[in-house]
Amino acid sequence: MRIAWIAAPVAGMAALVGALAWSAPEDNSRGDVYRQLELFADVLARVEQDYVTPIDEQEAMEAAINGMLASLDPHSSYMDPTDYRDMQTQTRGEYGGLGIEVTSEEGVVRVVSPIDGTPAARAGIQAGDFLTAIDGESIVGLTLNDAVRRMRGESGTQIVVTVAREGTEPFDVTLTREIINVRAVTARVDGEIGIIRISTFNERTGSMLQDAIRQVKREAVGGLRGVVVDLRNNPGGLLDQSIEVSDAFLDGGEVVSTRGRQAEDIQRYNARRGDDLAGVPVVVLINGASASAAEIVAGALQDRNRALIVGTDSFGKGSVQTVIPLQGGRDGALRLTTARYYTPAGRSIQGAGITPDMEVAARRMTAEDVARLQRIGLSEADLPHALDNESGAQRRAVHMPEDQPPENWTEGEDYQLSRALTFLRQGTVAERLRARDQSAARAGR
Numbered sequence: 001m002r003i004a005w006i007a008a009p010v011a012g013m014a015a016l017v018g019a020l021a022w023s024a025p026e027d028n029s030r031g032d033v034y035r036q037l038e039l040f041a042d043v044l045a046r047v048e049q050d051y052v053t054p055i056d057e058q059e060a061m062e063a064a065i066n067g068m069l070a071s072l073d074p075h076s077s078y079m080d081p082t083d084y085r086d087m088q089t090q091t092r093g094e095y096g097g098l099g100i101e102v103t104s105e106e107g108v109v110r111v112v113s114p115i116d117g118t119p120a121a122r123a124g125i126q127a128g129d130f131l132t133a134i135d136g137e138s139i140v141g142l143t144l145n146d147a148v149r150r151m152r153g154e155s156g157t158q159i160v161v162t163v164a165r166e167g168t169e170p171f172d173v174t175l176t177r178e179i180i181n182v183r184a185v186t187a188r189v190d191g192e193i194g195i196i197r198i199s200t201f202n203e204r205t206g207s208m209l210q211d212a213i214r215q216v217k218r219e220a221v222g223g224l225r226g227v228v229v230d231l232r233n234n235p236g237g238l239l240d241q242s243i244e245v246s247d248a249f250l251d252g253g254e255v256v257s258t259r260g261r262q263a264e265d266i267q268r269y270n271a272r273r274g275d276d277l278a279g280v281p282v283v284v285l286i287n288g289a290s291a292s293a294a295e296i297v298a299g300a301l302q303d304r305n306r307a308l309i310v311g312t313d314s315f316g317k318g319s320v321q322t323v324i325p326l327q328g329g330r331d332g333a334l335r336l337t338t339a340r341y342y343t344p345a346g347r348s349i350q351g352a353g354i355t356p357d358m359e360v361a362a363r364r365m366t367a368e369d370v371a372r373l374q375r376i377g378l379s380e381a382d383l384p385h386a387l388d389n390e391s392g393a394q395r396r397a398v399h400m401p402e403d404q405p406p407e408n409w410t411e412g413e414d415y416q417l418s419r420a421l422t423f424l425r426q427g428t429v430a431e432r433l434r435a436r437d438q439s440a441a442r443a444g445r
Helices: 027-050 057-070 081-091 144-151 205-219 239-249 293-303 367-376 415-426 429-442
Strands: 077-079 094-097 100-105 108-114 130-134 158-164 171-176 178-181 185-190 193-198 226-230 253-259 266-271 282-286 307-311 319-325 333-342
Touching (some): 027 057, 057 077, 057 333, 077 081, 077 144, 185 205, 193 205, 193 415, 205 239, 226 415, 239 253, 239 266, 253 293, 282 293, 293 307, 307 415, 307 429, 415 429
Parallel strands (some): 226 282
Antiparallel strands (some): 094 178, 100 108, 253 333, 319 333
């Protein structure tokens, strides 16, 4: 059995059982492929014989494999046996490290999102930061797996990470490694409104969401009048968990579909009958670091007209990766992009992201901020070799949101959450959803 993983690009993820099946090329191209393999063998032999210093043959082969996969898209990669074991541990929601989701961009490690409550989050590491050195030693040019391996270590040990952030001089951050027990879902109430934070989609997310729903129903003052589902800075995770989370808010119907290489390779995933909130109004918060599985949930609830989406455009990762163990995992595993996913309305968000119904900025922005974001790029579409959106949809250009915190807004207060609570307390969510539905109908969607 293969389990699909749809997180933003990170090192080490889903646990899977399966086998790699290699299909020989057609006869008319087999000769060309064999010649290229012979060329590779000749190059390797020459390097082994004549390179200025002895090489590690295994490392060279793994680098060659990763180079091939990296040329396909940002999310396909090879994991050696150690990385594969780490991935299996991480997807269960407990592992040793810093608590940071990362990708590689042109040989530099880039932060997708720090995980709530971890050393990285407490130290102020931000989405979009570049990590350039560990303990004073450059990690620029290392494979993502090698860089992540250097960040990990025994709980209680310290590590110094050099951070490059747009607009500031590079600076060092000292972090203490911990056993990361990722609590995927947390909940609290603000009077009559429930606030459910989903930080990742691991094996326990669906069951923890059920606990959170029971908690907010129990603790809401005078009865539950609305729920905020906070998916900001959620890098994604397991496909089945995104379906289970969406299921909790929907009364049957489609959640998502995936389409592979062949036209007939289509899978549709539906919610079961029964809305766990019995129609209580829902607002979903997203931002530029809401990716993949988080976007599936936001897209499903938006297309099914179940929730008002508030915040800023999401990351735009619309592809599904399958992790395929090699030789039963003895030789590691292949993380391969095998499908694209589509929202219930048939939208591909690849490269484009989910556009919120109500665009609300987290902080006041200046023209300089907009120019900086345009320059550095923080979305899937900005990653090297990112897949095209086959529907032709494009991400909106970075712009100045109309709804921003006022000038006297208290630093540290959550403006996006405040606006979500206001929409629910005003009782305008249902009205806004009807207006959106009518607008979509007029547009012929």
